[in-house]
Amino acid sequence: MRILHLADLHLGWRPAFMAREQAEERRRRRDGLLARAVDLALDPGRRIGxxxxxxxxxxxxxxxxxxxxxAVAQLRRLEQAGIPVVTVPGNHDEITYPNSVYQRRRDGWPGLLVTNPHPAHVATIEAQGETVHLYSLAYTGGVTQTRPAIRQFPRLDQPGLHVAIFHGTLGEGLGDRSLPLDPDALGRAGYDYIALGHIHKPSEVRLGRGLAVYPGTVEGKGFDDPGTRQFTIASVEPGGVTLERVPDPAAQKVAVHDLDVSPLPGAARVEAAVAALADPEAIVRVRLTGTAPELLDAEAIEAACAHRFFHLEVVDETDALSPALLDRWAAERTILGEFIRRMRRRMEEEQDEDERAVLEEALRRGVQAMRRR
Ligand SMILES: [Mn+2]
Structure with missing residues (x-):
């Protein structure tokens, strides 16, 4: 029995770190994720049950x-094709509130909508010739147990596959809305597959006879949550689980590049190196690292290269200016020259290594501030 395991689509999310028009375009593309998932599920070659x-x-x-x-129209396509679909509310799209989408659209939601606040057997279905028992809960603020982590997991004593679906955290978690689930108790429950959501980074762990899986978010939200750009299909048999990842080429690439500027002779070459990373579909952050050949204006480099990317950020994380450049400025009879001379004297006199690192950073920032007026 093959499951398309989705979680954390976060439809409707719009990046705050982009200009308005771009953010809207990003949202539009990202919201296409559910349609792409349904296309995959309806592809006969994928044999999704x-x-x-x-x-x-x-x-x-x-x-x-x-x-x-x-979204309802997309889920309806699954229903019409006879593919069962189970929707579990999470903590972003929480069912708790009277105006929650899952309260307002409770009747007529395609497939099975989980609404019970405590772990329960929610359905038994027939899929691909297998009897599948489903267990889940919808986190409901003030009602669902969160401390200590949930330890009571129901499991029917009947033949078939037993599949649990939870939006939560294995362990004690970080607060109520992360829905802590006790991993040992989950293992003892005897589920064949535990479909998890909430953690955006993909992972899997064997719990008892079953496998617990976070598929990860396909389309991420930013540079520390870049997305997997792939869908997760689990083939579940009484003997075990096999995972398959299917690339989603339409998912936008979110990437961080470190660019060591030390070997580059000047700002023009740094700009050319950033330009060489061009990808008009990608959301990219370039971190300039190493020793700067000259004072770099990250904003100017960003502005010059931005049209080569869907979105570009250039961040100056160089840790020092080249000594030759500082020598030249230090020789000037200017306020900048005097500043560099004084800071260098202080650094020479400083015994404490940590304190010297602070002075080095202060020198760098001071020079930057004065050069940019
Ligand atoms: Mn969540």
Whole structure:
């Protein structure tokens, strides 16, 4: 029995770190993720028997109506094709609030919408000739147990596959809304597959006879949450689970590049090196590292290269200026020259290594501030 395991789509999310027009375009493309997932599930070659959405389908509990309508229409395609789909509310799209999308659209939500606040057997379905027992809960603020972590997991004593779906954290977690789940108790429950959501980084861990899987978010939110750009399909059999990752080429690449500027002779060459990373579809941060050949204006380099990327950020993380350049400025009869001479004297006299590093940084920033007036 093959499961398309989705989680943390966060539809409706819009990046705050981009200009408005771009952010809107990013949102539009990113919101196409659910349609792409449904296309994959409907591809006969993929032989998908069940689709689970393990929480945070939407970025907020009250998404805009056109977005909700579009998502429902996509899930309806699965329903019409006879592929069961299970939607579990998460902590972003929390069911707790009266105006939650899952309260307002409770009736008529395609497939199975999980609404029970405590772990329970929610359905038994037939999929691809297998009997599949499903267990889940919808985190409900003030009702769902969060401290200590949940330890009571139901499991029918019946033949078939037993699949649990939770939007939470293995362990004690970081607060109520991360929904802590006790991993040992989950292992003892005897599920064949535990479809998790909430942690955006993909991972898998064997718990008892089953496998617990975070598929990761396909389309990430930023440089520390870049997304996997692949879908996760789990083949679940009584004997074990096999995971398959299917690339999603339409997912936008989010990348951080470190560019060591030490060997580059000047700002023009640094700019050319940034330009060489060009990718009009990608969201890119370039970190300039090493020893700067001359004072670099990261903003100017960013502005000059921005058109080569969907979104570009250039960050100056160089740790020092080249000594030759400082020597030249230090020889000048200027305020900058005097500043460099004084800072260098202080650094020579300083015994403490940590304190010297602070002075070095102060020198760098002082020079930067004065050069840019
Ligand atoms: Mn979450």
């Amino acid at each position: 069940l689709v689970v959405i393990a929480g945070d389908l939407f970025e907020t509990h009250c998404p805009e109506e056109p977005l909700v309508a579009a």
